[in-house]
Amino acid sequence: MSKTLMKGNEALGAAAIQAGCKYFFGYPITPQNELPEYMSRELPNIEGGAFVQAESEVAAINMIYGAAGAGARCMTSSSSPGMALKQEGISYIAGAELPAVIVNISRGGPGLGGIQPSQADYFQSTRGGGNGDYRHLVYAPATIQEAVDLVMEAFDVADYYRNPVIVIGDGMIGQMMEPVEFKEQKKRELPAKDWATTGTNGERKPNIINSLALDPAELEKHNQKLSRKYKEMEEKEVRHEDYRLEDAELVFVAYGTTSRITRNVVDALRDEGIKVGMIRPITLWPFPMAAIQNVPDSTKALLSVEMSEGQMIDDVKIAIEGRIPAYHYGRSGGMIPVPEDIMEKAKEILGGVK
Amino acid sequence: MMQVVYEKTKGLTDKQTHYCPGCTHGVIHKLVGEVLVELGVLGKSVGVAPVGCSVLAYDYFNCDMHEAAHGRAPAVATGIKRVLPDHTVFTYQGDGDLASIGTAEIIHAAHRGEKFTTIFVNNAIYGMTGGQMAPTTLIGQKATTSPYGRDKATTGMPLKVSEMMATIDGAAFVERVSVHDVPNIRKAKKAIKKAFQVQIDGTGFGIVEILSNCPTNWGITPVDSLTWLKENMIPYYPLGNFRTPEEGK
Ligand SMILES: Cc1ncc(C[n+]2csc(CCOP(=O)(O)OP(=O)(O)O)c2C)c(N)n1
Ligand code: SF4
Ligand SMILES: [Mg+2]
Numbered sequence: 192m193s194k195t196l197m198k199g200n201e202a203l204g205a206a207a208i209q210a211g212c213k214y215f216f217g218y219p220i221t222p223q224n225e226l227p228e229y230m231s232r233e234l235p236n237i238e239g240g241a242f243v244q245a246e247s248e249v250a251a252i253n254m255i256y257g258a259a260g261a262g263a264r265c266m267t268s269s270s271s272p273g274m275a276l277k278q279e280g281i282s283y284i285a286g287a288e289l290p291a292v293i294v295n296i297s298r299g300g301p302g303l304g305g306i307q308p309s310q311a312d313y314f315q316s317t318r319g320g321g322n323g324d325y326r327h328l329v330y331a332p333a334t335i336q337e338a339v340d341l342v343m344e345a346f347d348v349a350d351y352y353r354n355p356v357i358v359i360g361d362g363m364i365g366q367m368m369e370p371v372e373f374k375e376q377k378k379r380e381l382p383a384k385d386w387a388t389t390g391t392n393g394e395r396k397p398n399i400i401n402s403l404a405l406d407p408a409e410l411e412k413h414n415q416k417l418s419r420k421y422k423e424m425e426e427k428e429v430r431h432e433d434y435r436l437e438d439a440e441l442v443f444v445a446y447g448t449t450s451r452i453t454r455n456v457v458d459a460l461r462d463e464g465i466k467v468g469m470i471r472p473i474t475l476w477p478f479p480m481a482a483i484q485n486v487p488d489s490t491k492a493l494l495s496v497e498m499s500e501g502q503m504i505d506d507v508k509i510a511i512e513g514r515i516p517a518y519h520y521g522r523s524g525g526m527i528p529v530p531e532d533i534m535e536k537a538k539e540i541l542g543g544v545k
Numbered sequence: 546m547m548q549v550v551y552e553k554t555k556g557l558t559d560k561q562t563h564y565c566p567g568c569t570h571g572v573i574h575k576l577v578g579e580v581l582v583e584l585g586v587l588g589k590s591v592g593v594a595p596v597g598c599s600v601l602a603y604d605y606f607n608c609d610m611h612e613a614a615h616g617r618a619p620a621v622a623t624g625i626k627r628v629l630p631d632h633t634v635f636t637y638q639g640d641g642d643l644a645s646i647g648t649a650e651i652i653h654a655a656h657r658g659e660k661f662t663t664i665f666v667n668n669a670i671y672g673m674t675g676g677q678m679a680p681t682t683l684i685g686q687k688a689t690t691s692p693y694g695r696d697k698a699t700t701g702m703p704l705k706v707s708e709m710m711a712t713i714d715g716a717a718f719v720e721r722v723s724v725h726d727v728p729n730i731r732k733a734k735k736a737i738k739k740a741f742q743v744q745i746d747g748t749g750f751g752i753v754e755i756l757s758n759c760p761t762n763w764g765i766t767p768v769d770s771l772t773w774l775k776e777n778m779i780p781y782y783p784l785g786n787f788r789t790p791e792e793g794k
Contacts, residue, residue, distance in 0.1 A: 246650070246652075247649060251620075253613065254620050256614075257611060258628045260621075260625065261629050280614065283613075388611060389609065390588055390632055391587075391588050391607075393587070397607060399611075
């Protein structure tokens with residue numbers, strides 16, 4: 192198949208449709224608007240397809256709860272403040288074990304924040320922004336091609352685990368244009384959706400989509416079942432990329448847009464003879480703990496580069512368990528780290544730990 | 546030969562309900578269950594239960610069910626109906642659920658003309674959480690968060706949902722009924738049936754507001770609660786049809 196030049200937000204929509212998504216529910220917010228706009232153009236042309244502009248993000252995510260419960264592949268998208276509103280629904284979707292794909296083209300916060308690229312929703316998306324003991328996969332693509340591939344896979348993963356999946360990009364991923372190819376994905380063996388509320392037809396017991404369990408023993412059992420599922424995700428779904436790690440003395444950890452900048456930083460420092468490499472988490476949850484733990488013996492320091500005041504650094508520290516010092520370099524509010532500043536920080540650290 | 550003169554509707558499961566003695570939630574369940582059977586749509590019905598005393602309605606209706614977050618049932622129903630346009634979808638919601646936390650969801654579902662049916666149970670109180678004031682609590686009515694009686698000056702006037710819904714073009718059917726006595730229960734069933742028929746005909750959104758009781762939190766006996774409903778709620782919440790599709794349209 193040939194490559195087409197596409198804007199990130201539209202490519203995300205095209206990938207979803209390719210994956211069999213026929214229903215989209217969303218509410219306008221910058222910088223993700225091109226995604227619902229694309230869906231509003233395309234979905235009405237698909238048989239049975241529907242686009243609904245909801246009255247709020249709260250409503251949109253609850254429409255997803257309904258549509259997913261009825262057995263459909265469906266998607267919603269938003270940006271940071273809207274994602275905050277979706278957390279109620281995400282918690283219910285996880286609790287009721289429904290598959291759904293949710294895109295966050297995140298922006299600077301807190302509060303109304305700004306509309307420029309940011310990675311300040313790391314905690315919100317990896318810690319479970321809603322109530323209760325739940326987890327979900329978080330994919331963080333660094334290119335539009337990767338975003339397309341991951342969205343397609345996300346639908347399968349969501350169906351496989353009966354769990355919501357978040358694809359997080361920043362304004363950069365949403366807004367820039369890159370050539371993409373819609374490749375045939377490796378399909379997973381998926382169980383039938385015999386739990387969906389498609390009507391009993393008088394032939395079976397009613398199906399019930401529910402997250403309520405008033406008996407604590409029953410709720411604990413349900414939580415333990417969910418935990419086993421999350422364990423399986425931790426075992427099977429972790430994704431990351433290693434870049435020029437061999438004999439690295441300093442290892443950067445960066446994802447999404449910052450990983451693109453950091454990749455150039457690695458090359459520039461290597462050109463200067465400074466031994467650095469990068470671990471790029473592709474799944475933010477489950478976090479690539481083992482990759483961090485398995486840095487080469489040469490590694491003297493880790494440096495988490497983020498467009499936030501320091502969020503992923505917590506996971507880097509949890510992973511390394513204090514064996515190697517872990518530092519953070521970040522810009523926030525929509526400011527994007529420049530290579531020179533990251534290089535300077537790396538040199539400062541290496542000078543310090545030598 | 547024994548003859549069956551009364552039978553529990555197939556529209557309800559055999560689960561024993563948890564409602565307080567004398568609570569009219571049970572009567573309303575029965576009416577909805579009967580209507581789904583009489584219209585022949587039970588097997589392709591999907592209901593949405595609220596958060597409120599009827600949160601466990603998903604165990605009582607004998608069809609596929611969703612349990613929604615507090616107030617969000619109309620959004621959940623929207624999602625279901627868009628996926629299953631030929632199915633019969635309904636929400637069952639209390640007044641705290643629909644008229645307070647879920648006002649945006651109900652207004653906009655009606656506004657979009659979503660083709661599902663809402664059974665709105667107005668008992669002028671938050672039953673499940675122990676009798677707090679609802680937007681529908683009457684002036685002077687005591688609740689645990691209006692211990693001196695609801696005061697208009699600080700809490701406004703009780704919200705008239707049917708009148709409000711009647712201003713929305715997408716709401717094809719709006720009627721307020723009561724279940725405080727047998728003749729009214731009969732009328733309530735008729736209204737519920739019409740509201741579902743409007744959905745089946747694809748005309749638009751339908752809502753039936755049902756004045757209901759809460760003897761437990763009103764602090765009176767079931768019998769007195771029905772009299773109280775009649776004497777206090779109906780004068781403020783007049784019964785009747787507010788919107789109905791024109792014949793032949
Ligand atoms: C987000 C959220 N806020 C508050 C509650 C607590 N809550 C449960 S039921 C309820 C009120 C229900 O009252 P109503 O809708 O009138 O139903 P009734 O019990 O009277 O039938 C409230 C506030 C909740 N479950 N979720
Ligand atoms: S608390 Fe009130 S509304 Fe709830 S079941 Fe009891 S009587 Fe009915
Ligand atoms: Mg109530």
